[in-house]
Amino acid sequence: MLIVGGPEATACAQQIEALNLFDVVVSGEGERIFSAVIQNDAQQAVLTEMSDDITPIKGIDLSKQVSPWLSGVLKPEHGVLWETSRGCPFQCAFCYDARGSSGVREIPLDRLEKELKLFVRHGVSQVWVLDSTFNFPAERGKKLLRLLIEHAPQLHYHLEAKAEFLDLETVTLLQQICCSVQVGLQSARPQVLKHINRSLDVQNFSDKVKMLSEGGITFGIDLIYGLPHDDYAGLCESINYALEFCPNHVEIFPLALLPGTKLYDQRDQYGLQALTVPPYTVTHSSHLSPHQFQQCRALALACDLFYNTGRSMAYFLPLCRASRLSAVELLDQFSRWLVEQGNERTSDDGTYSPEHVFALQQSFIEALFHQQQVENLIPIALDLIRFHTHWSNTLLGPETLPCQPLAERGIALLDQCWCLAPSLRVESFNYDVEEIAMLGDVDLVEFVQLSEQCGSMGLFLRRGEEVYCESIDDVFATLLVQSDGKITPAQILAPFSLPLTAEESADLVHFAVSEGLLIPPSRVGLSGLS
Incomplete structure (x- = not known):
């Protein structure tokens, strides 16, 4: 038996049924019907209901639904898609989320608590919360965040939010979990948004998004091009506006003209031309050639x-x-x-x-x-790129852990071959790396006028969730960079014999090894180090 359902089956049920490819076409939410068909105790009723007069199945009572996670139907793995509510109170013309049923239906918190505990036991690390707007109603969003804080703050959550409903309390709660928040702007032009049943208070949006930024929350902004009455200049305006907030990322999508949405029904009114097969993206419109x-x-x-x-x-x-x-x-x-x-x-x-x-x-x-x-700004511009790239790569990379207490000390360490820990990054800079580390929203012209191009070497490593960048001298940098498992520290440091005694060289190597900066060649490539 072949059963088809989902948004497209709901929007185009008659057309799909006419293909004669499927035994059952489910219009609307499918849990109840699917279960009945599988159990083979309501098959005829289903087929009758899905005949010529197809009526979408009404939203089910989520409090009475069996959890696919707790029942073992779905197995939690590294990343999970997690539904905590269903439906959307908003009626965006391009979106299908609110077409199945009006309002938001919540999954009981006690079930969510059990699912969270299950995720922790199974070692889940990433959770994509499927709610269209996790923070609406606002108090419900706060209850959800408190639940995450209490039972699984260590998991990383991906959340969709509406900026209008953010407040300081929500941001404070977000600060207590690992998360990224995606905010839908779509366009910075209010006159464009009104055609898709959205609105924008520019000042209010700015204030709310700044709360995320100032609160240190990882966040992104969504934009759409190809909207009714929008054009290339409108996208440019929207991108300039979005990037003013320094989001962690900006996602820019072409409009998808999804069957079953209000905008699909209005496509002729706006001259919207789109692909007739998935992903249904717009190719041009009355306002966008x-x-x-x-x-x-x-x-x-x-x-x-x-x-x-x-x-x-x-x-x-x-x-x-x-x-x-x-x-x-x-x-x-x-x-x-x-x-x-x-x-x-x-x-x-x-x-x-x-x-x-x-x-x-x-x-x-x-x-x-x-x-x-502005050639004089090239050195500091390249330094900025290098610094932040190495910082972010170090944050996302493996941790550099101290070594177990060393049995050997002194001269013996100088005559063994070592390798630079793959988790470390050593980079040269035109300016003092510690000055670069302290720069905020820097004016490069002013920085160059006030700073000396002295050259420096920076060492990047991560301990726990913290990234450390230290300025190191040429001797230590040479020791680290040239340690390739084929040459000993004694050979590397020989050219520096005048400023370094044998004891000082041994202490330097002991420090590097004990801190996990240098490791035995046999450990290179082991899990977590490559």
């Missing part, structure tokens, strides 16, 4: 590459100011430069790794600053 659509797409890909994959949140706006360009102008220049270099990106397929983007960023910024005639 095919050429403009391609411009939007190129800009979205450039933002995803430079800002998201490149993790440039901390230094993106300083680079814009230094080059005297807006956020969109810099991204557009980056997009054009990629084409000139033969690195044109045509899709968001993950072709470029963060390491590749790191190299592209440095080459592009050097070329851009020459073009903008």
Whole structure:
């Protein structure tokens, strides 16, 4: 028996039934019907209900539903998709979430508590909360956060929020869990949003998102291009506005004209032309020509590459100011430069790794600053990129743990071969790395006027959830970098024999080994170190 359901089956039930490919077409929520069919005790009733007069099945009482997690139907693994409520009170014209039933139905907190405890026992690390808006109603969102704090604050939660319902109490609760929050802006133009049944109080949105930023919450902003009455200039305005908040990432999507949504029914009114098969993305409209659509797409890909994959949140706006360009102008220049270099990106397929983007960023910024005639700012600009890239990579990488107490000490350590721990990063900088570490929203022109280009070496490591960056001298840097498992510290430090005694050299190696900075060659490549 073949059973089909879901949003598209609900929106196009008659058409799908006419294909004669399926025994049962479920319109609406499918748990009750699916269970009945599988149990084979209501099969005829289902087939009759899903005949010519197809009526969507009404929303079920979630408090009476058996948990797929607690019943063992679903097995918790590394990452889970977790439903804590169902439905959406908002009626966004492009979205299907509110079409099945009105309002929000909540899953009881006692069931959620049991599911959380199950996730912890099974070693789950990532939880994607499926609620359309976790913080509506606001008090319900706070109850959910308190539950997470009490039972599983160590898991990482991905949450969708509506900015209007954020407040200081919610932000304070978010600070007590590992999480990332995605906020839907869609467009910075209120006149565009009214056509999709949304609104925007620009000042209120700004105030609420700044709460997330100032609270140290990891957050992203969603934008959509191709909306009714929007154009390329509108997307540019939205990107510039979104990046003012220094979000951790900005997701920019083409409008998808989903069957069953209000906007799908209004497609002729707005001249919306879209793919007739999934993913149903718009190709052009009355206000967005095919050429403009391609411009939007190129800009979205450039933002995803430079800002998201490149993790440039901390230094993106300083680079814009230094080059005297807006956020969109810099991204557009980056997009054009990629084409000139033969690195044109045509899709968001993950072709470029963060390491590749790191190299592209440095080459592009050097070329851009020459073009903008601010060559004197190139050294500090490259330092900023290097510092924050190594910082974020260290944070996301393995921990550097101290060694067990050493049985050997002194000269014996000098004559053994060691390797730099793969979790460590040693990088050279044009300026003092400790000055760079203290920079906030820096003005590069002012920094160059006040600082000396003295050169330095920085050591990056992680202990627990903390990243440490230390300025190290040339002797220690040479010891670490040249330790490749083939040459001994005595050989590496020989050129420094005048400033270093044998005892001082031995103490230096002992410190590096005891802190886990240097490890035996046999440990390189072990799990957690590679």
